[in-house]
Amino acid sequence: xxxxxxxxxxxxxxxxxxxxxxxxxxxxxxxxxxxxxxxxxxxxxxxxxxxxxxxxxxxxxxxxxxxxxxxxxxxxxxxxxxxxxxxxxxxxxxxxxxxxxxxxxxxxxxxxxxx
Amino acid sequence: xxxxxxxxxxxxxxxxxxxxxxxxxxxxxxxxxxxxxxxxxxxxxxxxxxxxxxxxxxxxxxxxxxxxxxxxxxxxxxxxxxxxxxxxxxxxxxxxxxxxxxxxxxxxxxxxxx
Numbered sequence: 001x002x003x004x005x006x007x008x009x010x011x012x013x014x015x016x017x018x019x020x021x022x023x024x025x026x027x028x029x030x031x032x033x034x035x036x037x038x039x040x041x042x043x044x045x046x047x048x049x050x051x052x053x054x055x056x057x058x059x060x061x062x063x064x065x066x067x068x069x070x071x072x073x074x075x076x077x078x079x080x081x082x083x084x085x086x087x088x089x090x091x092x093x094x095x096x097x098x099x100x101x102x103x104x105x106x107x108x109x110x111x112x113x114x115x
Numbered sequence: 116x117x118x119x120x121x122x123x124x125x126x127x128x129x130x131x132x133x134x135x136x137x138x139x140x141x142x143x144x145x146x147x148x149x150x151x152x153x154x155x156x157x158x159x160x161x162x163x164x165x166x167x168x169x170x171x172x173x174x175x176x177x178x179x180x181x182x183x184x185x186x187x188x189x190x191x192x193x194x195x196x197x198x199x200x201x202x203x204x205x206x207x208x209x210x211x212x213x214x215x216x217x218x219x220x221x222x223x224x225x226x227x228x229x
Contacts, residue, residue, distance in 0.1 A: 044220035101148060103218060105157035
């Protein structure tokens with residue numbers, strides 16, 4: 001079955017630390033990839049997306065993600081986190097052969113940034 | 116706020132009652148998706164609708180759950196005779212079309228069953 005794994009369920013960092021959140025998926029075909037963020041009390045917001053082209057994707061708020069096809073990974077990175085990055089982060093995969101609408105989500109990573 | 120609107124934000128029901136969750140898509144979006152998030156799990160696809168049509172309901176339980184997206188008005192996810200296991204967060208998303216357009220999510224409805 002298609003699945004998405006986010007290895008870290010809870011991450012605690014100090015401000016200015018670097019961040020990398022792992023995301024791996026199990027699907028051999030073509031995919032669209034997404035990272036969403038949910039700030040406390042708010043809705044899911046799209047951070048960045050990968051459809052094709054340059055595997056290094058820049059998103060909002062200084063986030064980026066790298067698609068490594070051979071590793072089935074789409075890890076999220078930020079060189080220097082801020083207190084305001086405290087949120088829950090979800091990786092989502094859209095396997096294209098199942099229709100472009102079906103997203104498969106990871107379980108999420110709760111990030112807490114200490115001021 | 117022109118985003119996806121869901122209401123109510125929180126809904127409490129007793130076992131056996133009915134729950135109705137509403138979702139108004141973003142302006143200009145005609146595709147609606149419902150997802151369910153159980154505690155400590157990721158969002159799971161339930162159903163995909165376009166106006167007056169259910170396109171894919173493969174993720175929806177066969178009994179007690181139904182969804183609609185009428186010509187006028189919001190999309191409704193209806194759960195009849197709720198049970199404790201229905202307690203979850205239900206998220207609605209919308210997109211302009213289904214091909215390579217990211218889905219935009221609402222705030223979710225947190226359903227609690229007493």
